[in-house]
Amino acid sequence: MSKVLTNLQPADFNQPLEKASRFRFSGHQSFSLRIAWLPKAIKEISKGHDPLTDIDLGITSMGLGKNMVESLRCWIEAFQVATKEGSDWKLTQIGELIFSPKTGQDPYLEDHTSNWLLHWLICSNTSYTLFAWECLFNRWPTTEFSAAEVMTAFRREFEKNNREASPVTLKQHWEVFLHSYRPPRGGKGEDHLDSALSALGLIREVGERQNSQGKWEPLYSFDIGQKASIPQQLFAFFIHDWWNRKFPAEKTVSLQEIVSGEHSPGRLLKLQEKELLLRIENLAHIYPKVFKLTESANVRLLQRPTTQSGYEALITAYTNPIFL
Structure with missing residues (x-):
């Protein structure tokens, strides 16, 4: 039986949620993001080139096929590393800080910290939102899911917007999402090494389940175990980033919001409440001038006296690289 994730509501997708x-x-x-692609695009963008709109330039400068270049354009925006301003592509602040070929902390995506960062950036993106990430990481209420259940949710979202769902488009969207996170059987293979997100181990195949048509299909589960590979400094950045987007004018938020609020660290990282609270207590201990734990009317609160971008903590997260 599926475990219900802490304090999340059923995924009927009819309740009001933060709008994209x-x-x-x-x-x-049909491509998930491959690790080698990102540095190629960022290198060209840093030179002032446009390998994503000028497909021919992208093919020759990055050594990718036409469909791969078009796919990479989607991923560049979804992962928030670059954006198009007028007729030019520019690295975002975080793209420059972490992935710049000259000054970035991890230009070739060699540090496992970057895998977690990319996961966070695509899941928290509310301006260029791929629905599979919104559906599965922000809205799904249980630890387990099957393709049939996910496809039903996809079709429902299309119908809400009076659009006719293309089975081919929806199936491809689901398969790209799944391939992004699920390691191949046996944990080996070139695709596994190439994937920017599968190394996180966030999704795994756990068995089979009969669907409404009586057919057996794979059953998948989120890993809700301890996330020891997330550095505390990176977790601090996640807190800052979520806070700045969700409650920019507030100096205090409840711990429950961090655990289970929309696009919160608890939801997007699939952290159990116990681990998340321990991490917050640790942050308050090691950064007493940045975070303070308080209590009001038996509600535990986290206080942040001054607004911070979190970039200082993010840079610190790369001090001790984690190589897989």
């Missing part, structure tokens, strides 16, 4: 400009189901073609 428009949910996307395509753009990535």
Whole structure:
């Protein structure tokens, strides 16, 4: 039986949730993001080139096929590492800080910290939102799911916007999402080494389940175990980043919001409440001028006296690289 994730509501997708400009189901073609692609695109963008709009330039400068270049354009925006300003592509602040070929902390995505960072960036992106990430990481209420259940949720989202769902588009969107996170059987293979997110181990195949048509299909589960590979400094950045987007004018938030609020660290990282609270207590201990734990009317609160970007903590997270 599926475990219900702490304090999340059933995924009927009819309840009001934080709005994105428009949910996307395509753009990535049939490709998940491969680690080698990101440095190639960032290198060209840093030179002032446009390998993503000028497909021919992208093919020759990055050594990728046409569909791969088009897919990479989607991933560049979804992972928030670059954006198009007018007719030019520019690295975002975080793209420059972490992935710049000259000054970035991890330009070739060699540090496991970057895998977690990319996961956070795509899940928290509310301006270029791929629906599979919104659906599974922010809304799904249980630890387990199957393709049939996910496809039903996808179709429902299309119908809410009076659009006709293309089975091919929805199936491809689901398969790209799944391939992004699920290691191949046996944990080996070139695709596993190439994937930017599968090394996180956040999704695994755990058995089979009969669908409504009586057919057996794979059953998948989120890993809700301890996330020891997330450095505390990176976790601090996640707290700052979520806080700045969700409650920019507030100096205090409840711990429960951090555990189970929309696009919160608890939801997006699939952290159990116990681990998350221990991490917050640790942050308050090691950064007493940044975070303070308080209590009001039996509600535990986290206080942040001054607004911070969290970039200082993010840079510190790369001090001791984690190599897989």
